[in-house]
């Protein structure tokens with residue numbers, strides 16, 4: 001057993017850090033550290049920079065244009081990106097649809113779609129959930145009927161993250177009502193510019209626009225956009241959900257957030273002393289740090305075990321539950337750290353007096369907005385209740 | 399011992415509830431939250447007509463002579479309606495300061511005007527960078543003979559953007575964190591040198607940053623004893639804390655109703671999600687937390703009128719800490735059990751959750767009041 005990074009891994013970290021240092025645009029880094037909303041441009045700009053370096057899809061095998069990194073390298077990369085304030089790489093293209101296309105798509109789909117994902121040319125969104133099919137995804141009803149060389153798609157997807165930015169959507173659609181619900185689902189790639197698609201914004205709890213409803217009204221999709229076999233989509237979707245879940249421990253992000261929380265606790269005052277000297281608050285920080293220390297190791301244990309098998313197993317649910325809880329604790333503590341100065345909707349509203357260190361970009365964060373927004377992380381990607389069900393059934397056999 | 403409310407109390411609560419159900423629906427409230435003032439002056443006039451703005455004042459000043467329990471009943475209903483009107487700042491905070499510390503002529507001039515809905519007021523006490531410290535006052539008021547010059551800044555003044563008059567605390571003596579040497583002054587919003595910068599808060603209400611640059615007020619603006627205002631301020635803020643606890647209980651009750659309803663109607667896996675035992679237990683915990691919070695809010699409403707300041711302190715801090723814990727867990731659970739619907743702006747659930755969260759941060763959060771309560775154990 002050895003919990004240290006090897007010399008090669010440490011060298012790798014140095015290389016990653018120096019690349020980020022000299023290539024991450026400062027305006028983007030400052031937005032990330034502020035917790036402000038990133039625009040499409042910010043994500044795409046960073047993706048293109050990574051792509052130029054050959055790091056556009058670090059987790060992909062080399063044969064598809066990826067960097068072919070190991071789990072440990074991926075982890076180091078994520079940690080360095082988080083610490084520096086690089087935008088999180090959005091999972092929908094590189095981490096969700098791409099693995100499915102690699103595993104189940106045909107050659108021409110791989111050649112057509114994968115290069116445009118690494119390069120940042122195509123933005124993908126995920127069309128799984130529907131108003132009536134959330135946790136019970138298999139009950140989805142959006143229908144695709146075969147007519148000659150096309151599927152005609154009708155129905156509605158819900159909660160589509162960044163659907164308003166997307167060039168493409170990967171959808172689970174119903175192609176059959178025979179047999180079990182799971183047996184009539186297909187995996188379809190749909191060009192968002194196709195006539196008949198309407199995207200409607202859904203405003204979140206913090207007032208931001210990140211999710212949408214996507215409506216399909218007689219949308220004609222060429223049959224060549226079907227991935228794998230008709231009615232086998234559920235298998236592909238489950239494969240993909242595994243990928244989504246591994247990514248969700250978010251250890252790197254949380255470490256960066258913990259650091260900001262500590263800075264905040266040094267800067268704020270309680271009873272005339274720095275807040276960090278308040279034992280009650282400091283214990284809360286200590287507690288979340290313990291959780292994070294444990295998760296960091298648990299995460300590595302799962303990831304390294306995964307390297308030997310193939311698709312990530314139900315252990316990923318442990319990472320999802322703990323990762324999301326820690327993220328939520330951190331956003332809550334940052335809000336609590338501000339006391340009643342967290343009340344304004346926009347932090348800029350406070351006088352310079354209250355923002356004593358207004359030169360410090362971190363201090364302008366919409367901290368309670370982040371807390372509210374972050375309630376989503378225990379709901380999406382399979383709610384934490386569903387994750388517990390998975391552990392109960394798949395690991396414990398209950 | 400009995401926990402019964404009088405006929406009058408129940409009638410008042412019932413009238414208010416019907417008014418809110420009819421005139422203060424969620425969509426109307428949404429429009430108000432986005433308006434310039436952030437609330438409705440017509441609704442304010444109607445609240446005056448219902449007698450709510452006169453509730454805690456003596457009869458000789460046009461009041462109804464109500465106590466903190468009456469205010470609790472009102473706040474519960476205002477909470478359920480997510481009412482944005484500046485009741486807390488005007489009636490509870492400023493109102494009790496004037497009632498308890500005002501001269502005859504101050505009471506004559508201000509209380510009937512508040513009761514009648516013509517005057518909006520608030521208290522500007524906390525300062526930038528001092529968090530929840532009650533005695534940490536750097537704002538100064540210098541006597542010039544027959545007037546005072548006020549200089550300083552006040553932060554997160556609730557309802558400060560619309561208040562016609564602001565009660566401001568300032569040092570007339572002592573050092574920065576001394577208990578003695580703090581005085582209160584009533585300042586009109588148009589006073590030269592007073593800058594008010596209003597803004598929306600996370601829960602859709604309004605607050606303001608205020609700055610006092612050589613604001614001159616006459617001797618008659620002094621409210622209560624010179625140098626000795628801290629106990630008066632503490633008491634007024636305690637009334638406000640008790641009111642907020644009641645508001646939180648009203649919100650938690652509404653959230654529980656909404657969540658229970660959702661558990662019975664939302665179907666996944668071919669059944670109402672309320673069939674899943676994991677959710678049943680969470681719902682049960684929400685109800686238990688709310689009932690425990692209701693007990694604490696009630697206890698604090700009864701004891702806040704107590705003349706024993708130490709006992710008042712102990713019970714009010716206990717209530718704020720405890721209700722805060724309940725509000726946090728009920729709010730988070732309500733959002734979680736609504737799935738995606740819990741984190742969207744469209745449903746009132748997210749708005750209730752935000753208001754609960756902001757209540758927790760107002761006048762000392764859970765840790766702050768748990769700390770006070772815990773320190774008092776040393777003196778037991």
Ligand SMILES: Cc1cc2nc3c(=O)[nH]c(=O)nc-3n(C[C@H](O)[C@H](O)[C@H](O)COP(=O)(O)OP(=O)(O)OC[C@H]3O[C@@H](n4cnc5c(N)ncnc54)[C@H](O)[C@@H]3O)c2cc1C
Nearest residue numbers: 126128129134135159161380381383385674734735737738
């Ligand atoms: C911000 C955000 C972004 C999203 N982005 C996307 C996206 O890009 N693409 C996409 O396809 N989807 C997306 N989703 C949808 C997300 O995956 C669903 O919200 C999630 O699956 C939960 O479904 P639901 O909201 O319908 O809640 P429901 O399934 O109705 O759940 C309601 C409550 O019941 C609980 N519950 C349900 N079933 C059980 C059970 N069997 N046992 C115990 N408890 C149960 C849930 O945990 C939850 O607490 C997003 C959601 C959010 C909030």
